[in-house]
Amino acid sequence: EAGVAQSPRYKIIEKRQSVAFWCNPISGHATLYWYQQILGQGPKLLIQFQNNGVVDDSQLPKDRFSAERLKGVDSTLKIQPAKLEDSAVYLCASSLTAGRHNEQFFGPGTRLTVL
Amino acid sequence: GNSVTQMEGPVTLSEEAFLTINCTYTATGYPSLFWYVQYPGEGLQLLLKATKADDKGSNKGFEATYRKETTSFHLEKGSVQVSDSAVYFCALSSQGGSEKLVFGKGTKLTVNP
Numbered sequence: 001e002a003g004v005a006q007s008p009r010y011k012i013i014e015k016r017q018s019v020a021f022w023c024n025p026i027s028g029h030a031t032l033y034w035y036q037q038i039l040g041q042g043p044k045l046l047i048q049f050q051n052n053g054v055v056d057d058s059q060l061p062k063d064r065f066s067a068e069r070l071k072g073v074d075s076t077l078k079i080q081p082a083k084l085e086d087s088a089v090y091l092c093a094s095s096l097t098a099g100r101h102n103e104q105f106f107g108p109g110t111r112l113t114v115l
Numbered sequence: 116g117n118s119v120t121q122m123e124g125p126v127t128l129s130e131e132a133f134l135t136i137n138c139t140y141t142a143t144g145y146p147s148l149f150w151y152v153q154y155p156g157e158g159l160q161l162l163l164k165a166t167k168a169d170d171k172g173s174n175k176g177f178e179a180t181y182r183k184e185t186t187s188f189h190l191e192k193g194s195v196q197v198s199d200s201a202v203y204f205c206a207l208s209s210q211g212g213s214e215k216l217v218f219g220k221g222t223k224l225t226v227n228p
Contacts, residue, residue, distance in 0.1 A: 004158070033215070042119070042204050042218025043159070056215055091159065104216060106151075106159040 004107035018080035025094030121219035138205035
């Protein structure tokens with residue numbers, strides 16, 4: 001079974017530029033998550049989708065971050081414009097469905113450096 | 116709000132030593148508790164979980180018991196190997212809402228031969 005795919009793996013941009021990350025979840029997984037992991041900290045949820053609807057985006061900085069999950073499969077996370085403090089690893093995860101017992105499967109992440 | 120506190124790292128052990136990584140949590144209701152592991156260059160993987168009080172999760176020789184009275188979920192292994200070197204994250208998922216995972220800061224473990 002293929003895992004969660006993410007691209008690119010690494011991205012370096014200058015502040016005020018825009019950047020987009022792509023995620024392809026495990027086939028059949030209805031729930032998709034984007035996390036931000038700053039160096040030395042645990043991952044923090046940015047947004048959760050159930051199929052193509054948003055379940056939780058309470059910690060998404062909506063003035064600069066946006067995400068979509070068209071057709072309930074792939075997802076894109078965008079930052080525009082980027083700030084220095086956005087330097088982090090962005091993790092995508094998926095689970096068969098929502099629910100606190102369900103295992104989330106994580107992709108390898110995209111490491112973003114903002115200069 | 117919900118939070119997880121785990122012991123500061125890094126932790127360095129010799130092969131075959133006993134491992135304990137402490138984890139305590141604050142949450143409303145009855146959360147599910149998890150340990151995730153991140154090996155060098157890889158994504159996060161679920162190591163073990165427990166969904167109710169007194170449950171013991173176990174996998175690959177690691178164990179953790181859900182202790183509601185002490186709000187703890189400490190990770191233990193009786194004899195670590197070099198291949199256990201990784202970063203370990205304690206996490207919880209609470210009832211209601213998005214049931215999102217809330218992670219601790221992670222503990223880096225290095226096992227020397």
